[in-house]
Amino acid sequence: MQSRSKHLPADQRRDVTVEAVVELAAEHNPSNITTAAIAKHMNVTQGALFRHFPSKDAIWQAVMEWVAERLLTRVDKAAKAAATPLAALEAMFLTHIEFVSAYPGVPRMLFGELQHSGESAPKRMARTLLRRYGERLEGWIEKGKAAGEIDPSVDTAAARQLFIGAVQGLVMQSLIAGESATMRDRVPGVFAIYRRGIEVRS
């Protein structure tokens, strides 16, 4: 029984910190999340954060690592369980939406990092995540063409980009509406159009 213990081992404290940032990003502009706000949200003083992270940038780096690992693991698992390539794409789509529904701060952080000028570790991580995600998408699209599910005349790179854009569009809508419930309701309709756009015509 050490549940309410104030002192945590360093690695646990780092995990808690990352979670705090993810939670805060759900409601605040990532650029405006201060170390003081992070510390307050996890019931620790601001200075304590710097016992476990050398800089604020290092915190963001850890957060981006967390996001990349979780998101890719989930969509990979979902895609693998699907029967066909097109079903894998749909599974990735649904899983991705589920993920950003559970962690509404994630797309905001991703987009926020990409917006920064210059180079930084978190920005590199965000870019790497999107590249790896795109590679998976293109893989399934090519498999779909080989399987005769996806029209071979479809531009693979364009299909990848529209897929990501479709998710983005849903996220943006929920940013405006302020609720993720409506986002999930709209998923089938959006994916139906996307599917129609790439699948072979019977």
Place this chain on the structure above:
Amino acid sequence: MQSRSKHLPADQRRDVTVEAVVELAAEHNPSNITTAAIAKHMNVTQGALFRHFPSKDAIWQAVMEWVAERLLTRVDKAAKAAATPLAALEAMFLTHIEFVSAYPGVPRMLFGELQHSGESAPKRMARTLLRRYGERLEGWIEKGKAAGEIDPSVDTAAARQLFIGAVQGLVMQSLIAGESATMRDRVPGVFAIYRRGIEVRS
């Protein structure tokens, strides 16, 4: 001849300020654009800005007004000149991409404003712009259905959202690549899939 005059009429100075912000947003995270940076970019002192705007928020409000007016005017004009509803959608798509190509800071500002928690005048303006844009889209989609160009089974709201997402996806890609040239090259491929997704099957 008063071209290099340091003193500008208030309305002209406000216009110059808005242009400065738009230009700065092309290269910097909107959240990190300071009043000092704006002032420096237009060769005035920081305090001078507050002679023409009551607050920094008021500057952003003016910027969002500028964006809304310019973008909607352009896409409306392009859509009107098109021969059919589907052609109007394509014209809007191309015009929108041209616009964000010319002003790369615009989508960053829009997204940045929407990310802010709470209510603010600039955020309301961003939301209004997106609503009005969406209304136009849905109008053309419905017209397309009536004209027999667009499949009546297509979910209009979903089609609107995917349209905006398609633009978003292209913009995000250019944020990663850091150049807008590649974005324009990818436009035809992306719109082709979208078009396929909504048009009636022959």
Place this chain on the structure above:
DNA sequence: CAAAAGATAGTAATTGATTACTATCTTAGG
């Protein structure tokens, strides 16, 4: 029609608040 008077626009310096980060002291817990 020019010079005084007033209005408008901009400067330079400063404010209090907030930021990331740090130095030093305290305490929990194996």
Place this chain on the structure above:
DNA sequence: CCTAAGATAGTAATCAATTACTATCTTTTG
């Protein structure tokens, strides 16, 4: 009992906003 984790109390830098003052344009009037 000693060391890792946290508290306390700072720092220097940066931010939006304001101040007192100056420069420049515009209008009025003798």
